[in-house]
Amino acid sequence: MSSKFRILDCTLRDGGYYTNWDFNKDLVEDYCKAMEVLPIEYVEIGYRSISLDGYLGEYFYCPEYVMKRLKSFMPSKKLVIILDEKNIRPEHLNDLLEPCKPYISMVRMAIDPKNFERAIILAKGVKAMGFDVAFNVMYMSNWKENSTFLDLLEGLEDTIDYFYMVDSFGGVLPEDVKEIIELVKSKTNVPLGFHGHDNLEMALINTLTAVENDCVLVDGTITGMGRGAGNLRTELLLTYLNSKNILNFDFTKLSAVVNDFELLKNKYKWGTNLPYMFSGAFSLPQKQVMEWVGMNRYPIGNIVNALNNQKEAIQDN
């Protein structure tokens, strides 16, 4: 396996779905200091956003003092924030991104393919401000059926630094990863990234498959903390790569941060289970599953039955 790919850890950003983007200050400090010494290239610390309804915590808005503090713990890392494209318009960019300039290397954008044209306009604005730009494009399991949006990538090599395929439902298998990469490569030369979810326990093998098929940037989170069934566990990827002599690092540092997040996991219980497996296997949205499971009130059977009833009419996010 090539060692040319890089790892992005997005624990605070994707983990925030469980904590409403609030994290204990000491935990964040420990996390950042671990990232600083581990072979992680990019650390995504949260969203930047216009004010949205309802309470959303520190790492959903990442005010300047947060960025400044985190950068001080991770001076050698490239820090990343993400914009949720559906809420952000070009006129918001100045307020949102100007304060990022001293701290943030790359701006990712979470994009529904149906808004792809609008996203490209926004990306040009982000790029003009001097940031690297990554597209995190959702619902890759549907692209084989509907890939026309990919044609819009033509000529955008100078605007988009990374094009991420996001397995939003956690439902793709390695063969699908290969096919979808071929499809995307046939449309663009933008370097590729992969963001996996673990509903079917495919996060690691899909990520390794992506790397073997020329993806240069892949995502993980500590203990897999992340929406629904969660993400590729950064420690699983690192341990595997270490065993193959691809990466070397201090396991004590990795262990300590994993331990911290395992304690949180005992409380929030991310990770796959039958309802998430079901939503992954059938490409059903996990947003609602997450609410049902989180309520701890519904037996697994009721959730699976409700999902079964939903197989026809699908929407997420």
Next chain:
Amino acid sequence: MSSKFRILDCTLRDGGYYTNWDFNKDLVEDYCKAMEVLPIEYVEIGYRSISLDGYLGEYFYCPEYVMKRLKSFMPSKKLVIILDEKNIRPEHLNDLLEPCKPYISMVRMAIDPKNFERAIILAKGVKAMGFDVAFNVMYMSNWKENSTFLDLLEGLEDTIDYFYMVDSFGGVLPEDVKEIIELVKSKTNVPLGFHGHDNLEMALINTLTAVENDCVLVDGTITGMGRGAGNLRTELLLTYLNSKNILNFDFTKLSAVVNDFELLKNKYKWGTNLPYMFSGAFSLPQKQVMEWVGMNRYPIGNIVNALNNQKEAIQDN
């Protein structure tokens, strides 16, 4: 994917590593009744064994009243018991297996390749008593380096009904599964089985790869309950196969039994974690990891450090 393969569930046998082979009577009844209606061909209910030192529970010995009771709940299933070859000699077979005859269809044998010759002698004795015989041969991740024992399979097609490859360390990847199957196929025509572990979250993809490469029998346990990081989760395999229209079944029944075992999982906490990932990636024995993790006294970092120190001198079981 072919639908010619069959599933064996070994929740009570492999899960027993966490409960010392004791299970609540009602839980077992619910489990058996779920198995009876799910598309599972074989149900392995435990070990049969000579008396060993220390306390070992009901499903380590499977006395006749246990076999009789479980068969009454699962009249349509083929029940299986397993012998740990290292403890069982031909002179034990009569006492151990004669009481099984009314209830048990197949006897599996857990075998260390280094005892392969002795195992064949035992297998002939088991076969002569009228049972189907399955070899569960451990440490498949080492076979590429040492496969001479496989030569002994020649001419045993009438003695061994299934030859199982066991990923004892949970460390193989799909490419390894393919290669090892090719290796075994070059030596024997005995139908193949695969028993995966989940240290690297490869249990499902390895099992699917095994099936695509002609394995006809594959193992799972409900919620993955099993030694160390645990097994392929039966519900994950069934859900995936259902989504591909290969198997149909009642999700309500599956959900109920998964729910029962999730409650046990909250107590015993099987599933992969950093120490199990490490032992899987480096083919280290998970028996000791399991003790360390189970004691709940050692921080993950200490366990990983101890494992690191062990990388050179390896033995399990």
